[in-house]
Amino acid sequence: MLARLPLPYLLLMAAFATFLFCFVVDRYVKMRKATVLCLVVSVGCCIGMIAVGGLQFQHWSAEQMLVLYSFAWTGLTIGLLPYRKPYLEYREEQRRGIRRDGYEFPKWCPMVTVSSVIAAGLLGAVLVR
Template identity: 50%
Template sequence: MLTSLPLVHLLIMAAAAASLFCFFMAKWIPGRRGRIVFPLISAGCCLGMILVGRIQYQHWPVQHMLVLYSFAWTGLTIGLFPARKLMHEYATEVNAGVKREKYDVPARYQVAAISSVIIGSFLGITLS
């Protein structure tokens, strides 16, 4: 369904999902490095998904992988929303030079992130 859109629209959809992710991650995790690293990670994951789709047995086309990337990346952003204060706290501690032996992340935050990525991926597969 969504794969019938022109490739330019799918690229815009993927860029919007990546921009949303980068904006919120830069807001939740303060520091200059995040503004450089998160767009690179987003672009690398998009290219990686396209390459993995191409080497699969069924050869998923670029359109399918862009739809899947957009929905999964948006799901990741939504899933990390509950942990935003904890990520901000840990990032400010690291930027201040405080080192902990272990950074505890409650299970509810992990479940939220994992389940939202899975739901987003299923929506992406269904709508493509």
């Protein structure tokens, strides 16, 4: 369904998902190098998804892969939201000079991230057809 949209709209969807992800990373990390690295990795993942989709037995089109990329990246961004509070606390400790050997996030945070990526990916796969 969504894969029938014109290519410029799908590229805008993918660009918005990438922008949203980079924006969240920039707000959490506050390091331009990390944000630029996330942007480069995101574009590489998008191009990689399109290439792998074309090599599949089903031959997923570039339009379908752009929709899947947009939904997966949005799911990843939503999944990063629970990490905000602990990460900002750890960053504040580091700013004050308190160093720890390791930092632990709550055990439910990775489950939320994985669940949101899977849910968004499944929703994207349903909406592609």
